[in-house]
Amino acid sequence: RRKLKKKRHKEKLLSMGLMPRAAALEFTYQNHREEEDQDENKKRVAEFSEFLRRTAEIYVSDSSLHPDAHLSAVVEDLLTSILSGSKPPSVLKQLHDLQTLVELKKAESLEKSLTALNNSQILSAEESAAVVSLFRYWITDVLPLQRVETTRISTA
Numbered sequence: 700r701r702k703l704k705k706k707r708h709k710e711k712l713l714s715m716g717l718m719p720r721a722a723a724l725e726f727t728y729q730n731h732r733e734e735e736d737q738d739e740n741k742k743r744v745a746e747f748s749e750f751l752r753r754t755a756e757i758y759v760s761d762s763s764l765h766p767d768a769h770l771s772a773v774v775e776d777l778l779t780s781i782l783s784g785s786k787p788p789s790v791l792k793q794l795h796d797l798q799t800l801v802e803l804k805k806a807e808s809l810e811k812s813l814t815a816l817n818n819s820q821i822l823s824a825e826e827s828a829a830v831v832s833l834f835r836y837w838i839t840d841v842l843p844l845q846r847v848e849t850t851r852i853s854t855a
Contacts (some may be wrong), residue, residue, distance in 0.1 A: 736788075740788055740791060743791055743792070743795045744781055744782060744791060746795070746798070747781070747791065747794055747795050747798055748778045748781065748782060750798050750801075751774060751777075751778060751794075751798075751830075751833065752774075752778070754833045754834075754836070754837060754841075755770070755771055755774045755833060757836075757841070758770070758832075758833055758836050759771060761836075761840070770829050770832065770833075773825045773826060773828075773829040774829050774830075774833070776826075777822070777826045777829065777830070781794075787821075789821065790821050790822065793812075793816065793821065794830065796812065797809065797812055797813070797816070797830075797834055800812060801834065801837050801838075801842075804842060806838050806842060809834060809838060810838065813831050813834055813835065816830065816831060817831050
């Protein structure tokens with residue numbers, strides 16, 4: 700009797716909406732770290748692809764250099780493979796680290812990293828040559844111009 704009375708009391712409370720229904724529990728493991736890594740990789744891909752495209756456009760449009768049409772094609776192929784996810788995350792991390800060194804204006808560290816990238820086998824020879832030439836262009840032509848502009852602004 701007591702069990703039946705208890706059961707009816709529960710049903711009455713449920714029908715009145717005073718007691719919430721039991722929800723199914725999910726015991727599956729959800730790795731939030733993995734989701735954060737994927738979000739971070741998407742952000743890195745977007746930042747690096749934008750940076751590399753801008754650098755390639757500046758490199759090609761610079762009249763003092765002889766623009767190489769092959770370089771643009773190699774850069775686009777590299778970006779396509781990175782965006783599609785066919786390149787491993789370690790490649791993206793290394794390229795993003797190069798971009799960070801450029802943004803921090805650390806030319807010596809960037810030069811060492813470029814030498815390491817050129818000697819490594821992560822990218823094909825064409826891809827690594829294209830990336831190295833773009834970053835070296837950044838070191839030799841763009842960074843000195845930025846230093847001159849900041850000097851002018853600080854003296855004005």
